[in-house]
Amino acid sequence: MSAPDEKQQMQQLEERLAAYKKATGKVKAHQEEHYSQANIAWRMVTEMVAGLGIGFGIGYGLDMVLGTTPWLMVVFALLGIAAGINVMLRTAKDVQARHEMNGADAPVDDKSAARGADEGNRDGH
Template identity: 70%
Template sequence: MQQDGDDSGQQARDAERLRALEERLAKAGRDDRLAPPGMDKFAHANQAWRMVIELVAGLGIGFGIGYGLDLALGTTPVLMVVFIFLGFAAGIKTMLRTAAEMGGPPVQAKPGDDPAKDERD
């Protein structure tokens, strides 16, 4: 008989621990401190800046490679001009890839995830 009393007490403690764990998990899953409020308003501006930076980085890298090759080979700035255009093309290609990511289909949520927020939330 003593064994039954210990089992029911253990089950009660386990149930309480399980409930406390579920509460902690629910609280951790909805942690609003991770994303500052109002940042979703600037999402498109952030993506636009990303695209501008990608273009400028392509131009800068092309300029650097072309200028370096011109210095090393002692040529006129022909290679610099060529590599600036190549960097511009690479920057445009990267921008188009970013635009395709933005306009692509939304990522499918896993079962059990919270619904995605939109502008109305």
């Protein structure tokens, strides 16, 4: 095979892929990707453990240098936990803001809407 044939085949393949994506509506921007609850939970756990680990490490290092054996390790471990919680709360606010921005803050399916309409009719309203 020569190089022009390969280029022509690639061009045809790209055109077919573009036509398929257009026909099926499978084109999605990177910003529209949705993250699962598990991904968000693991991210929060990682942030918490990282905060605790960094605080513990700094405290332990300072204790070894200054000779104040357990005190700075305890203080910095607590500060690390506080920092981890702070980052987790910031992540939760970010996820909630994205969720509300997508208009998914009050999901209503057809069955629950129909049930609500039936209940209203039974009450005479």
